[in-house]
Amino acid sequence: APVHRIAVIPGDGIGTEVMPEGLRVLEAAASRFGLDLRFETFDFACWPYYERHGAMLPPDWQDLLGGFDAIYFGAVGWPEKIPDHVSLWGSLLQFRRAFDQYVNLRPARLMPGVRSPLVRADGTPYAPGEIDMLIVRENTEGEYCSIGGRMFEGTERELVVQETVMTRHGVDRVLRFAFERARRRRGRLTSATKSNGIAITMPYWDERVRAMAAGYPDVAVDQYHIDILTAHFVQRPDRFDVVVASNLFGDILSDLAPACTGTIGIAPSANLNPERRFPSLFEPVHGSAPDIAGRGIANPIGQIWSGALMLDFLGHRDAHDAIVRAIEAALAPGSGAPRTPDLGGRAGTADLGRAIAEAL
Amino acid sequence: APVHRIAVIPGDGIGTEVMPEGLRVLEAAASRFGLDLRFETFDFACWPYYERHGAMLPPDWQDLLGGFDAIYFGAVGWPEKIPDHVSLWGSLLQFRRAFDQYVNLRPARLMPGVRSPLVRADGTPYAPGEIDMLIVRENTEGEYCSIGGRMFEGTERELVVQETVMTRHGVDRVLRFAFERARRRRGRLTSATKSNGIAITMPYWDERVRAMAAGYPDVAVDQYHIDILTAHFVQRPDRFDVVVASNLFGDILSDLAPACTGTIGIAPSANLNPERRFPSLFEPVHGSAPDIAGRGIANPIGQIWSGALMLDFLGHRDAHDAIVRAIEAALAPGSGAPRTPDLGGRAGTADLGRAIAEAL
Ligand SMILES: CC(C)[C@H](C(=O)O)[C@@H](O)C(=O)O
Ligand SMILES: CC(C)[C@H](C(=O)O)[C@@H](O)C(=O)O
Numbered sequence: 001a002p003v004h005r006i007a008v009i010p011g012d013g014i015g016t017e018v019m020p021e022g023l024r025v026l027e028a029a030a031s032r033f034g035l036d037l038r039f040e041t042f043d044f045a046c047w048p049y050y051e052r053h054g055a056m057l058p059p060d061w062q063d064l065l066g067g068f069d070a071i072y073f074g075a076v077g078w079p080e081k082i083p084d085h086v087s088l089w090g091s092l093l094q095f096r097r098a099f100d101q102y103v104n105l106r107p108a109r110l111m112p113g114v115r116s117p118l119v120r121a122d123g124t125p126y127a128p129g130e131i132d133m134l135i136v137r138e139n140t141e142g143e144y145c146s147i148g149g150r151m152f153e154g155t156e157r158e159l160v161v162q163e164t165v166m167t168r169h170g171v172d173r174v175l176r177f178a179f180e181r182a183r184r185r186r187g188r189l190t191s192a193t194k195s196n197g198i199a200i201t202m203p204y205w206d207e208r209v210r211a212m213a214a215g216y217p218d219v220a221v222d223q224y225h226i227d228i229l230t231a232h233f234v235q236r237p238d239r240f241d242v243v244v245a246s247n248l249f250g251d252i253l254s255d256l257a258p259a260c261t262g263t264i265g266i267a268p269s270a271n272l273n274p275e276r277r278f279p280s281l282f283e284p285v286h287g288s289a290p291d292i293a294g295r296g297i298a299n300p301i302g303q304i305w306s307g308a309l310m311l312d313f314l315g316h317r318d319a320h321d322a323i324v325r326a327i328e329a330a331l332a333p334g335s336g337a338p339r340t341p342d343l344g345g346r347a348g349t350a351d352l353g354r355a356i357a358e359a360l
Numbered sequence: 361a362p363v364h365r366i367a368v369i370p371g372d373g374i375g376t377e378v379m380p381e382g383l384r385v386l387e388a389a390a391s392r393f394g395l396d397l398r399f400e401t402f403d404f405a406c407w408p409y410y411e412r413h414g415a416m417l418p419p420d421w422q423d424l425l426g427g428f429d430a431i432y433f434g435a436v437g438w439p440e441k442i443p444d445h446v447s448l449w450g451s452l453l454q455f456r457r458a459f460d461q462y463v464n465l466r467p468a469r470l471m472p473g474v475r476s477p478l479v480r481a482d483g484t485p486y487a488p489g490e491i492d493m494l495i496v497r498e499n500t501e502g503e504y505c506s507i508g509g510r511m512f513e514g515t516e517r518e519l520v521v522q523e524t525v526m527t528r529h530g531v532d533r534v535l536r537f538a539f540e541r542a543r544r545r546r547g548r549l550t551s552a553t554k555s556n557g558i559a560i561t562m563p564y565w566d567e568r569v570r571a572m573a574a575g576y577p578d579v580a581v582d583q584y585h586i587d588i589l590t591a592h593f594v595q596r597p598d599r600f601d602v603v604v605a606s607n608l609f610g611d612i613l614s615d616l617a618p619a620c621t622g623t624i625g626i627a628p629s630a631n632l633n634p635e636r637r638f639p640s641l642f643e644p645v646h647g648s649a650p651d652i653a654g655r656g657i658a659n660p661i662g663q664i665w666s667g668a669l670m671l672d673f674l675g676h677r678d679a680h681d682a683i684v685r686a687i688e689a690a691l692a693p694g695s696g697a698p699r700t701p702d703l704g705g706r707a708g709t710a711d712l713g714r715a716i717a718e719a720l
Contacts (some may be wrong), residue, residue, distance in 0.1 A: 077556075084556040085563060093557075117478050117594050126484075148523075148560040160526040161559040163508075196437075196444040197453075197611060200508040200522040203445060227612050230590060231619030234477050251557060252587050252612065259591030271653040 001036045004314050007068040008039050012046040013288025014298035021300035021353025022307045028357040029319045045091035047078035056090030070310050073283035099278035101271035103177050104137035108257035113331035116262045131261050133240045136178040136261040138248020141170045144247045164201050171208045178244035178318045189243035190222045192229045192249045203229045238289025265342050268305035282310040326359035361396040365673050367428040368399050372406040373648025374658035375434025375472045381660035381713025393679045396719040405451035407438040416450030430670050432644035456499050459638035461631035463537050464497035468617035473691035476622045491621050493600045496538040497610025501530045504607045524561050535572045538604035542579045548601035550582045552589045552609045625702050628665035642670040659700040660713045686719040
């Protein structure tokens, strides 16, 4: 079996609690499918490291991590101690940029045993699997450019400006990825912009969508403004398949979509460098959750599901599918599997992690 | 009674169909409350005008409209004939800027007889009035700045840039308005930014919120990132009171919030110049709806409700309340009032408009 070298970064808060469960399930998958996963753990990208070193990362972090096939990440951030824009721009957002992880991939799927807060127009609930979208987010440019600054500081005339930058290179490659995925799924692609209001960058994105669509006659394309699209997510979430958007709009939609499936606490996320020139990064959508950290009650499914996405990316579709099935089996009503408090039970993080590993 | 001079601009599509019903209800309110409303209708800001004149507005539109107390607006846009960024930037967005309508106000309230697509965590529906938010959107600067451009056009190196500009003047005045409203409502204010990702402009907005909050110790302030806030709208919409946000984020939230109350087709919107140096503008949230235009089946409630906001702004709170009660009475299950197709009935625009006018 090919060797897969994986850098493990638990990070802050519940990141350190859910990571062992993610690893437990990956080990179980490795033994069932005969995979050779080699883990190495790093203690940076967290507040305790910052406290000791005055930085989120060691100076040679790119060398340390660059040779791995993947980074398995927990969560970062501890706002009481260190502002988010320092901790995140000093770690996670560095990884995304330096390792050119230009696709952020976030599946949102209504799982069995998880309640969606949405009902159909006739008042009936959606069935498991009926809401099933894949959000494809541009992950390196767009609205997240730190170009700009402040003027007339501290006076009544004070102002701030910040650039959004979109490049053809950056837009086309994420669109191509999204079209390819749509082709392999249900053949529908929805693009979110705001061209009627943000009238320079957003029409450009639309233009590139139309150009790319010409090469994918088999994919049905819809273009929406982000405002009305959020309304449609709530009104007709079952109508969407692949949804592609800029860095900011993808960020918003990839929290809203899991919220629509009731799964924001268990949603996974993949930050991909599809060409594999650099390691890709896999992390739960949830953050470090300081409010429940240290109590051993965090739901580990986001971390475990992210591990499944990692195995898929490393070429093991069968192992991915088996983990997702094990998660579904644990969540299914009447499964008897332990449930963490967010799922209405009293079990701990490790109880649920063990149950999923055993189901494998 | 003081004279109120009102410019009426029906605009495109269903704008021309719902406007007569809005006027009908305003006339009814005027006679009941002894108001002196003087209407003058203008035929610009629509595709037919553009077709004849090659522009959305006459050159002297600022003089023509500047002396009115308010503008009562239908809808603009006809994408098949003219791109949105031309029709909107050539009319509606001009009004907002030139008349310094820096507050966009959008109530979202669960009305009787209207189904919310959301249910509570225990699966039960929300009751009318239980979801009741007021979105306060900055309406003149922020992400909607047309500063920027394109480089290396038509080549592989092509890129676009666009500025976001926030001024202390612009941010503080809309925040002050929102804090004042929160004080008069339930005393809660939620601010939406994205400071962990958009790390120059958004932290500035947060900073101004904190500065303003110091002067409103009686208002409870929450600051959220926009991504997780959209998730909370879906999960706990009853927890929000006043929500204040930048131009773009306010735009998104003020479609999402009505969607959460099932009322996107009937939601109203006020574009205010609170100091009354310029006319304020009142319009339904819905657009010109080319797909149903010309059939006389559009729901006129958004237009009527916007008229109520106009009377409130002109100093007639009692007339506002009476119109909202008449809308609620018509919507209430078993009211016997005619229902348009979007509400599950077969009535026409005028039937529903007449019913509401009569209920007054
Ligand atoms: C039409 C468009 C430019 C406008 C906006 O984004 O302001 C609309 O969505 C609105 O919310 O009034
Ligand atoms: C923490 C924050 C900067 C980040 C983002 O917006 O990218 C997060 O919300 C995410 O979606 O991964």
